[in-house]
Amino acid sequence: MSDLFKTGRAAPRSLAAMNDIFAAGDRFLLHQARLLERRLFATCFLGQPAAHVVDALSGYQNDDGGL
Numbered sequence: 001m002s003d004l005f006k007t008g009r010a011a012p013r014s015l016a017a018m019n020d021i022f023a024a025g026d027r028f029l030l031h032q033a034r035l036l037e038r039r040l041f042a043t044c045f046l047g048q049p050a051a052h053v054v055d056a057l058s059g060y061q062n063d064d065g066g067l
Helices: 015-032 037-045 052-061
Strands: none
Touching: 015 037, 037 052
């Protein structure tokens, strides 16, 4: 009966494989992303302060103060 409820999902990836994928994404952003995306990644995943994202946004600010 319990076989009816199995989803057939693949086994979870190992922690080492996830670290490799994370490092590959980090390298991609380092070489391809704008400063804004790099700072956002660092804030969300590396524990950097959000103020760095706000500083990066200042480069996109219009003369009237908008973005």
